[in-house]
Amino acid sequence: MTTIAFIGLGNMGNPMAANLVKAGFSVHGFDLVPENLKIAQGNGVTVMANALAAVKDADAVVTMLPAGKHVLSVHENIAAAMKKGALLIDSSTIDVESARKAHAIAQKHGLLSVDAPVSGGTGGATAGTLTFMAGGSKEAFAAAEPVLKPMAGRIVHCGEAGAGQAAKICNNMILGISMIGVSEAFVLAEKLGLSHQALFDVASTSSGQCWSITSYCPVPGPVPASPANRDYKPGFAASLMLKDLKLAQEAAQASGAVTPLGAEAAQLYALFAAMGHGDRDFSGIVEFLRGR
DSSP: OOEEEEEOOSTTHHHHHHHHHHTTOEEEEEOSOHHHHHHHHHTTOEEOSSHHHHHTTOSEEEEOOSSHHHHHHHHHHHGGGSOTTOEEEEOSOOOHHHHHHHHHHHHHTTOEEEEOOEESHHHHHHHTOEEEEEESOHHHHHHHHHHHGGGEEEEEEEESTTHHHHHHHHHHHHHHHHHHHHHHHHHHHHHTTOOHHHHHHHHTTSTTOOHHHHTTOSSSSSSTTSGGGGTTOOSSBHHHHHHHHHHHHHHHHHHTOOOHHHHHHHHHHHHHIIIIITTSBGGGHHHHHTTO
16 A cells, blocks of 8 residues: 655645545645644544654655745655655645755655645545646656545646646636636626626626636625635635735746736735735635725
Protein backbone atom coordinates (compact mmCIF):
# COMPACT_ATOMS: atom_id res chain seq x y z
CA MET A 1 0.00 0.00 0.00
CA THR A 2 1.34 3.44 -0.94
CA THR A 3 1.93 5.67 2.08
CA ILE A 4 1.10 9.37 1.75
CA ALA A 5 1.91 12.05 4.31
CA PHE A 6 -0.51 14.97 4.44
CA ILE A 7 0.65 18.14 6.21
CA GLY A 8 -1.95 20.85 6.72
CA LEU A 9 -5.31 19.35 7.68
CA GLY A 10 -7.53 22.41 7.66
CA ASN A 11 -10.82 23.08 5.86
CA MET A 12 -9.37 21.88 2.56
CA GLY A 13 -6.69 19.44 3.71
CA ASN A 14 -8.90 17.27 5.89
CA PRO A 15 -11.47 16.30 3.23
CA MET A 16 -8.68 15.85 0.68
CA ALA A 17 -6.84 13.48 3.02
CA ALA A 18 -10.12 11.66 3.71
CA ASN A 19 -10.53 10.96 -0.01
CA LEU A 20 -7.03 9.50 -0.15
CA VAL A 21 -7.95 7.16 2.70
CA LYS A 22 -11.12 6.12 0.85
CA ALA A 23 -8.99 5.35 -2.22
CA GLY A 24 -6.98 2.84 -0.20
CA PHE A 25 -3.86 4.85 0.60
CA SER A 26 -2.24 4.74 4.03
CA VAL A 27 -2.31 8.40 5.07
CA HIS A 28 -0.09 9.83 7.81
CA GLY A 29 -1.21 13.31 8.81
CA PHE A 30 0.01 16.27 10.81
CA ASP A 31 -1.37 19.69 11.64
CA LEU A 32 -0.60 22.25 14.34
CA VAL A 33 -4.27 22.48 15.38
CA PRO A 34 -5.39 19.64 17.71
CA GLU A 35 -9.03 19.85 16.55
CA ASN A 36 -7.93 19.31 12.94
CA LEU A 37 -6.02 16.20 13.99
CA LYS A 38 -9.09 14.86 15.78
CA ILE A 39 -11.18 15.28 12.62
CA ALA A 40 -8.47 13.64 10.51
CA GLN A 41 -8.26 10.68 12.84
CA GLY A 42 -12.02 10.23 12.55
CA ASN A 43 -11.57 10.12 8.77
CA GLY A 44 -9.09 7.26 8.97
CA VAL A 45 -5.85 9.28 8.87
CA THR A 46 -3.03 8.03 11.08
CA VAL A 47 -2.16 11.09 13.15
CA MET A 48 1.54 11.67 13.72
CA ALA A 49 3.34 13.64 16.44
CA ASN A 50 5.08 16.01 14.03
CA ALA A 51 5.81 16.62 10.35
CA LEU A 52 9.09 14.68 10.37
CA ALA A 53 7.37 11.59 11.76
CA ALA A 54 4.63 11.92 9.13
CA VAL A 55 6.99 11.99 6.15
CA LYS A 56 9.57 9.45 7.33
CA ASP A 57 8.23 6.42 5.43
CA ALA A 58 6.04 8.23 2.90
CA ASP A 59 6.19 7.59 -0.83
CA ALA A 60 4.54 10.99 -1.41
CA VAL A 61 3.92 14.08 0.71
CA VAL A 62 1.11 16.57 0.16
CA THR A 63 1.23 19.98 1.82
CA MET A 64 -1.74 22.35 2.11
CA LEU A 65 -0.55 25.45 3.94
CA PRO A 66 -1.52 29.15 4.24
CA ALA A 67 1.31 31.00 2.48
CA GLY A 68 4.66 30.74 0.72
CA LYS A 69 6.69 31.29 3.90
CA HIS A 70 4.95 28.33 5.54
CA VAL A 71 5.51 26.08 2.53
CA LEU A 72 9.21 26.92 2.35
CA SER A 73 9.68 26.46 6.10
CA VAL A 74 7.97 23.04 6.10
CA HIS A 75 9.71 21.85 2.93
CA GLU A 76 13.11 22.86 4.31
CA ASN A 77 12.28 20.91 7.46
CA ILE A 78 11.01 17.70 5.87
CA ALA A 79 12.97 17.30 2.62
CA ALA A 80 16.04 15.71 4.18
CA ALA A 81 13.87 13.24 6.11
CA MET A 82 12.03 11.97 3.01
CA LYS A 83 13.02 8.89 1.06
CA LYS A 84 15.20 9.60 -1.98
CA GLY A 85 13.09 9.74 -5.09
CA ALA A 86 9.88 10.35 -3.14
CA LEU A 87 7.32 12.84 -4.41
CA LEU A 88 6.58 16.23 -2.83
CA ILE A 89 3.28 17.87 -3.85
CA ASP A 90 2.32 21.33 -2.66
CA SER A 91 -1.38 22.13 -3.09
CA SER A 92 -1.25 25.45 -1.25
CA THR A 93 -1.97 28.65 -3.14
CA ILE A 94 1.22 30.70 -2.95
CA ASP A 95 3.30 33.09 -5.02
CA VAL A 96 5.09 31.74 -8.07
CA GLU A 97 8.56 32.62 -6.77
CA SER A 98 8.03 30.66 -3.53
CA ALA A 99 6.72 27.72 -5.56
CA ARG A 100 9.90 27.69 -7.63
CA LYS A 101 12.01 27.86 -4.46
CA ALA A 102 10.08 24.87 -3.10
CA HIS A 103 10.93 22.92 -6.26
CA ALA A 104 14.59 23.84 -5.78
CA ILE A 105 14.51 22.47 -2.22
CA ALA A 106 13.06 19.20 -3.48
CA GLN A 107 15.61 18.92 -6.28
CA LYS A 108 18.47 19.54 -3.85
CA HIS A 109 17.37 16.51 -1.81
CA GLY A 110 16.75 14.19 -4.76
CA LEU A 111 12.95 14.43 -4.66
CA LEU A 112 10.35 14.77 -7.39
CA SER A 113 8.12 17.81 -6.92
CA VAL A 114 4.90 19.32 -8.23
CA ASP A 115 3.15 22.56 -7.39
CA ALA A 116 -0.53 21.66 -7.63
CA PRO A 117 -2.91 24.32 -6.29
CA VAL A 118 -6.61 23.58 -6.51
CA SER A 119 -9.91 25.12 -7.55
CA GLY A 120 -13.27 23.95 -6.27
CA GLY A 121 -13.42 25.06 -2.64
CA THR A 122 -14.41 22.97 0.35
CA GLY A 123 -17.31 21.43 -1.60
CA GLY A 124 -14.95 20.13 -4.26
CA ALA A 125 -12.50 18.94 -1.61
CA THR A 126 -15.23 16.90 0.07
CA ALA A 127 -16.67 15.53 -3.18
CA GLY A 128 -13.25 14.72 -4.66
CA THR A 129 -13.94 16.94 -7.67
CA LEU A 130 -11.16 19.53 -7.34
CA THR A 131 -9.34 20.87 -10.37
CA PHE A 132 -5.58 20.54 -9.87
CA MET A 133 -3.30 22.89 -11.81
CA ALA A 134 0.10 21.22 -11.80
CA GLY A 135 3.56 22.54 -12.46
CA GLY A 136 6.67 20.39 -12.64
CA SER A 137 8.58 17.98 -14.85
CA LYS A 138 6.77 15.34 -16.91
CA GLU A 139 8.28 12.66 -14.67
CA ALA A 140 7.02 14.36 -11.50
CA PHE A 141 3.57 14.94 -12.99
CA ALA A 142 3.29 11.28 -14.01
CA ALA A 143 4.14 10.27 -10.43
CA ALA A 144 1.67 12.79 -9.00
CA GLU A 145 -1.37 11.83 -11.09
CA PRO A 146 -2.28 8.62 -9.16
CA VAL A 147 -2.02 10.54 -5.88
CA LEU A 148 -4.13 13.47 -7.09
CA LYS A 149 -6.79 11.38 -8.86
CA PRO A 150 -8.89 10.43 -5.77
CA MET A 151 -9.18 14.12 -4.89
CA ALA A 152 -9.79 15.42 -8.40
CA GLY A 153 -12.40 16.01 -11.02
CA ARG A 154 -9.71 17.26 -13.37
CA ILE A 155 -5.91 17.39 -13.37
CA VAL A 156 -4.11 19.73 -15.79
CA HIS A 157 -0.35 19.76 -16.35
CA CYS A 158 0.26 23.46 -16.91
CA GLY A 159 4.02 23.38 -17.47
CA GLU A 160 7.28 23.44 -15.55
CA ALA A 161 7.98 24.51 -11.96
CA GLY A 162 5.61 27.26 -10.79
CA ALA A 163 3.21 26.92 -13.72
CA GLY A 164 0.45 25.51 -11.51
CA GLN A 165 0.58 28.55 -9.25
CA ALA A 166 0.62 30.87 -12.27
CA ALA A 167 -2.53 29.21 -13.63
CA LYS A 168 -4.25 29.38 -10.23
CA ILE A 169 -3.75 33.10 -9.69
CA CYS A 170 -4.79 33.91 -13.26
CA ASN A 171 -7.93 31.79 -12.89
CA ASN A 172 -8.88 33.34 -9.57
CA MET A 173 -8.30 36.85 -10.85
CA ILE A 174 -10.89 36.05 -13.54
CA LEU A 175 -13.21 34.69 -10.84
CA GLY A 176 -12.86 37.73 -8.58
CA ILE A 177 -13.49 40.14 -11.44
CA SER A 178 -16.44 38.16 -12.82
CA MET A 179 -18.15 37.85 -9.42
CA ILE A 180 -18.02 41.61 -9.00
CA GLY A 181 -19.43 42.11 -12.51
CA VAL A 182 -22.24 39.62 -11.91
CA SER A 183 -23.03 41.16 -8.54
CA GLU A 184 -23.17 44.66 -10.03
CA ALA A 185 -25.61 43.41 -12.67
CA PHE A 186 -27.94 41.92 -10.05
CA VAL A 187 -27.81 45.14 -7.99
CA LEU A 188 -28.68 47.16 -11.10
CA ALA A 189 -31.49 44.73 -11.94
CA GLU A 190 -32.94 45.22 -8.47
CA LYS A 191 -32.95 48.99 -8.95
CA LEU A 192 -34.69 48.55 -12.31
CA GLY A 193 -37.38 46.27 -10.90
CA LEU A 194 -36.12 43.12 -12.64
CA SER A 195 -36.39 39.89 -10.64
CA HIS A 196 -33.35 37.81 -9.80
CA GLN A 197 -34.82 34.86 -11.66
CA ALA A 198 -35.50 36.87 -14.80
CA LEU A 199 -31.93 38.15 -14.99
CA PHE A 200 -30.58 34.68 -14.28
CA ASP A 201 -32.73 33.10 -16.98
CA VAL A 202 -31.42 35.59 -19.53
CA ALA A 203 -27.76 35.94 -18.50
CA SER A 204 -27.18 32.24 -17.79
CA THR A 205 -28.03 31.38 -21.40
CA SER A 206 -26.77 34.51 -23.16
CA SER A 207 -23.53 36.37 -23.73
CA GLY A 208 -23.22 37.26 -20.02
CA GLN A 209 -22.98 33.58 -19.08
CA CYS A 210 -20.12 32.66 -16.72
CA TRP A 211 -19.41 30.37 -13.75
CA SER A 212 -20.22 33.16 -11.29
CA ILE A 213 -23.80 33.12 -12.60
CA THR A 214 -24.49 29.50 -13.48
CA SER A 215 -22.74 27.73 -10.58
CA TYR A 216 -22.30 30.36 -7.87
CA CYS A 217 -25.05 32.92 -8.37
CA PRO A 218 -24.57 35.65 -5.71
CA VAL A 219 -28.30 36.06 -4.96
CA PRO A 220 -30.64 33.50 -3.33
CA GLY A 221 -32.92 31.39 -5.47
CA PRO A 222 -31.66 30.70 -9.00
CA VAL A 223 -28.84 28.30 -8.00
CA PRO A 224 -29.90 26.39 -4.85
CA ALA A 225 -26.37 25.14 -4.10
CA SER A 226 -24.79 28.60 -4.03
CA PRO A 227 -23.74 30.15 -0.68
CA ALA A 228 -26.26 32.97 -1.23
CA ASN A 229 -28.91 30.51 -0.02
CA ARG A 230 -27.01 29.92 3.24
CA ASP A 231 -26.41 33.54 4.27
CA TYR A 232 -23.05 33.42 2.46
CA LYS A 233 -21.53 30.72 4.64
CA PRO A 234 -18.22 30.27 2.85
CA GLY A 235 -17.38 27.70 0.30
CA PHE A 236 -14.54 30.09 -0.57
CA ALA A 237 -14.04 32.90 1.94
CA ALA A 238 -13.62 36.52 0.86
CA SER A 239 -10.30 36.64 2.75
CA LEU A 240 -8.98 33.83 0.54
CA MET A 241 -10.16 35.59 -2.60
CA LEU A 242 -8.36 38.71 -1.40
CA LYS A 243 -5.20 36.66 -0.83
CA ASP A 244 -5.33 35.31 -4.40
CA LEU A 245 -6.03 38.74 -5.90
CA LYS A 246 -3.05 40.14 -4.02
CA LEU A 247 -0.87 37.32 -5.35
CA ALA A 248 -2.08 38.14 -8.87
CA GLN A 249 -1.19 41.80 -8.40
CA GLU A 250 2.27 40.93 -7.07
CA ALA A 251 2.83 38.73 -10.12
CA ALA A 252 1.51 41.44 -12.45
CA GLN A 253 3.88 44.01 -11.00
CA ALA A 254 6.83 41.64 -11.14
CA SER A 255 6.15 40.67 -14.75
CA GLY A 256 5.05 44.07 -16.05
CA ALA A 257 1.52 42.91 -16.91
CA VAL A 258 -1.27 45.51 -16.95
CA THR A 259 -4.29 44.30 -14.95
CA PRO A 260 -6.53 47.30 -14.08
CA LEU A 261 -9.63 45.19 -13.40
CA GLY A 262 -7.63 42.79 -11.25
CA ALA A 263 -6.30 45.75 -9.27
CA GLU A 264 -9.80 47.18 -8.79
CA ALA A 265 -11.14 43.78 -7.70
CA ALA A 266 -8.36 43.51 -5.13
CA GLN A 267 -9.25 46.93 -3.73
CA LEU A 268 -12.96 46.09 -3.47
CA TYR A 269 -12.32 42.79 -1.70
CA ALA A 270 -9.86 44.55 0.62
CA LEU A 271 -12.63 46.99 1.61
CA PHE A 272 -15.11 44.14 2.03
CA ALA A 273 -12.70 42.26 4.31
CA ALA A 274 -11.78 45.42 6.25
CA MET A 275 -15.45 45.89 7.08
CA GLY A 276 -15.40 42.55 8.89
CA HIS A 277 -16.65 40.24 6.13
CA GLY A 278 -13.48 38.30 5.35
CA ASP A 279 -14.95 35.11 6.77
CA ARG A 280 -18.07 35.28 4.56
CA ASP A 281 -18.21 33.74 1.12
CA PHE A 282 -16.65 35.89 -1.58
CA SER A 283 -19.99 36.05 -3.40
CA GLY A 284 -21.26 38.10 -0.48
CA ILE A 285 -19.56 41.07 -2.17
CA VAL A 286 -23.03 41.68 -3.67
CA GLU A 287 -24.18 42.99 -0.28
CA PHE A 288 -21.24 45.38 -0.14
CA LEU A 289 -22.18 46.65 -3.60
CA ARG A 290 -25.73 47.24 -2.38
CA GLY A 291 -24.27 49.54 0.26
CA ARG A 292 -25.29 47.34 3.19
